Amino acid sequence: MEAVWVLAISLFITLLLGIPIAFALGISVLLSLWAGGVPLTFLGQLSFTSLDSFPILAIPLFILSGALMETGGISQRLIDFVQSFTGHLRSGLGVATVLACSIFAAISGSSPATVAAIGAIMIPAMTSAGYKKETAASISATGGGLGIIIPPSIPMILYAISTDTSVKDMFLAGFGPALVIIVFLIALVGWISKKEGVRTLNQGFSFRNVLRTGWSAKWSLLGPVLILGGIYTGIFTPTESAAIAVVYSFIVGMWIYRELTWKKLPQVLIHSSITAGTVLIIICTATAFAQLITLYQISNVFGEWIIGLSNNPTVLLLIIALFILIVGTFMETVTIIIILAPILLPVLQPLGVDPVHFGMIMVIGAEIGMLTPPVGVNLFVASSISGLPIAKLDRAIIPFVLCMIAAYLVIVLLPQISLLFVK
Numbered sequence: 251m252e253a254v255w256v257l258a259i260s261l262f263i264t265l266l267l268g269i270p271i272a273f274a275l276g277i278s279v280l281l282s283l284w285a286g287g288v289p290l291t292f293l294g295q296l297s298f299t300s301l302d303s304f305p306i307l308a309i310p311l312f313i314l315s316g317a318l319m320e321t322g323g324i325s326q327r328l329i330d331f332v333q334s335f336t337g338h339l340r341s342g343l344g345v346a347t348v349l350a351c352s353i354f355a356a357i358s359g360s361s362p363a364t365v366a367a368i369g370a371i372m373i374p375a376m377t378s379a380g381y382k383k384e385t386a387a388s389i390s391a392t393g394g395g396l397g398i399i400i401p402p403s404i405p406m407i408l409y410a411i412s413t414d415t416s417v418k419d420m421f422l423a424g425f426g427p428a429l430v431i432i433v434f435l436i437a438l439v440g441w442i443s444k445k446e447g448v449r450t451l452n453q454g455f456s457f458r459n460v461l462r463t464g465w466s467a468k469w470s471l472l473g474p475v476l477i478l479g480g481i482y483t484g485i486f487t488p489t490e491s492a493a494i495a496v497v498y499s500f501i502v503g504m505w506i507y508r509e510l511t512w513k514k515l516p517q518v519l520i521h522s523s524i525t526a527g528t529v530l531i532i533i534c535t536a537t538a539f540a541q542l543i544t545l546y547q548i549s550n551v552f553g554e555w556i557i558g559l560s561n562n563p564t565v566l567l568l569i570i571a572l573f574i575l576i577v578g579t580f581m582e583t584v585t586i587i588i589i590l591a592p593i594l595l596p597v598l599q600p601l602g603v604d605p606v607h608f609g610m611i612m613v614i615g616a617e618i619g620m621l622t623p624p625v626g627v628n629l630f631v632a633s634s635i636s637g638l639p640i641a642k643l644d645r646a647i648i649p650f651v652l653c654m655i656a657a658y659l660v661i662v663l664l665p666q667i668s669l670l671f672v673k
Contacts (some may be wrong), residue, residue: 253286253544257539269580270321272528275535279542293365296541304489305411306533309404310526311361311492315499317522319358320367320475322503322510327467328353329371334463338455341436341443343379343390347372348435351393352428352548355400356474357495361583361620362525365394365631373636380448384638385645389439391632391643392650395617398583400428402488402495405583405616408533409609412540412591415548416606417488423606425668427614427661434657438649505612506556529584536588543593553597563601564663567608569661570594571615575655578619582627587618606672614661618654621647 260281266272282289300306319325332349358364369390370402376386400403401421410417413432424650464471477495480486486494501555503510510518560566577586591612595605620628623644661667 253282253288254548256285257282257542257546260326260366261539265367265580271585272531272535275532275539275585279535279538281317293535293538296538300534300537301530302543303411304467304487305407305417305487306530308359308402308492308534309529310487311489311496312404312521312524313363313526313529314403314519314533316358316360316363316367317518317525318499318503318510320363320494321353321362321518322499323507324470324473324499324502325350325354325367325451326371326468327507329368331460331463331467331471334456334460336451341440341451342450343372343376344381344386344439344443344448345436345581347376347389348393348432350438351390352396352400352432353471353474355394355397355428356402357470357477357499358397359402359404359492361617362627362631363396364397365390365463365628369394369635373632378449381446382646383636384404384642385442385446387632387636387638387643388646388650389435391621391626391628391637391647392435392654394628394631395532395654396428396431397621398426398617399426399431399614401493403589403613404529405613406609407488409414409591409612410582412588413595413605415609419606420609421478421481422671423610425667427610427617427657429668430656430660431614431657434653435650438653469506472503473498505563515595528570532582532584533588536568536585540589540592543589545651546583548593552593556593556594556597563598563603566598566601567603567611567662570598571611571658574612574615575658578616579622579626581619583616583620585611586619587612604665604669607668609670611662613653614658618658621651621654627668 259280260276261274264277279293280290290514329346332346333342336345339345347368352363354367373386373390376389377383397441401424403424404425405672407417407419409415410506411422470666476498477491479493481488481491556566559569573587595608597609620626623629623640629640629643629647633643
């Protein structure tokens with residue numbers, strides 16, 4: 251019991267001191283092991299075995315492919331193609347941002363990468379069209395969230411590994427919720443565009459322009475078809491698809507679009523290595539933390555407490571969804587999934603909750619957390635691109651967070667949305 255209290259109190263104190271979550275988890279695990287008389291080598295052994303997994307290899311590969319796509323000119327051509335459909339609308343640029351994010355998400359697997367790739371181009375364009383700068387940044391930050399909801403998705407891979415769920419099923423489950431979120435966001439963007447007096451691009455719809463931009467973007471649009479098509483037809487695994495995504499984005503950026511150069515390549519590799527390293531360190535310490543929770547039987551106690559609240563699965567899902575939203579404000583998406591998924595799913599499965607549907611609840615709830623301070627990763631990326639202070643974005647993002655929560659509620663209450671394409 252002493253080790254349990256040490257684990258909880260040390261984690262709370264380290265987080266309160268502002269220590270990065272990966273190191274906060276590692277410190278709390280070490281102190282708890284020491285208090286419980288367990289050899290400290292437990293942390294090192296478990297950290298190593300947590301990464302000794304073929305599916306985990308997809309994470310650094312998708313991060314690298316996203317960085318290559320961002321630098322290789324893929325995002326600009328996607329934006330031009332989407333704008334050919336929406337340019338005649340008052341909300342055309344805002345809608346184009348959301349749609350471009352959704353397409354880029356289907357080849358990057360990363361939310362911050364989507365914000366950076368699309369936002370860098372669209373925030374200045376939206377500002378020029380009459381959007382407030384903080385509104386433009388908020389649209390990019392929220393649209394970028396589709397990066398982990400539309401497959402391939404790094405958090406979906408982590409959930410599948412943590413709960414022994416099919417990665418393919420998780421990827422298929424992402425399309426229904428993504429469609430709901432896109433509809434909600436487009437409706438909100440349309441209302442905001444009218445309210446802020448945004449002007450159109452003064453271009454009518456032209457089928458010839460659609461064909462021209464579509465032909466220019468053909469290699470960008472082929473990416474999702476190649477990556478996702480190969481997975482769903484069984485030609486290759488999600489991890490193999492990540493390797494193919496790296497090779498494909500390198501070839502397209504380097505020799506077809508010629509915007510990725512040998513001079514830019516070292517910076518791309520360094521940036522993606524730092525990002526991947528950060529994620530993998532969190533996986534190491536979060537996995538050790540989750541194992542200690544199981545060892546100390548905290549999951550059983552927590553499960554009994556959850557069941558005590560209600561035996562109605564819908565009520566429990568709503569309570570857990572609210573809990574994930576709260577936790578997501580101060581905890582990384584990776585950490586939330588690795589720690590909470592193995593604890594909560596065994597409690598809910600006997601009540602008839604589908605593990606794939608619950609996986610989408612976790613991923614989307616954690617994604618909303620990426621829009622809220624103090625650990626709003628998407629906010630920080632949008633702030634960096636736009637040059638706006640976080641304090642301004644905190645206020646501007648509120649309507650978008652409320653919009654996401656409304657869509658989230660629909661997805662939680664209607665499991666058919668998540669299971670629409672899952673056999």
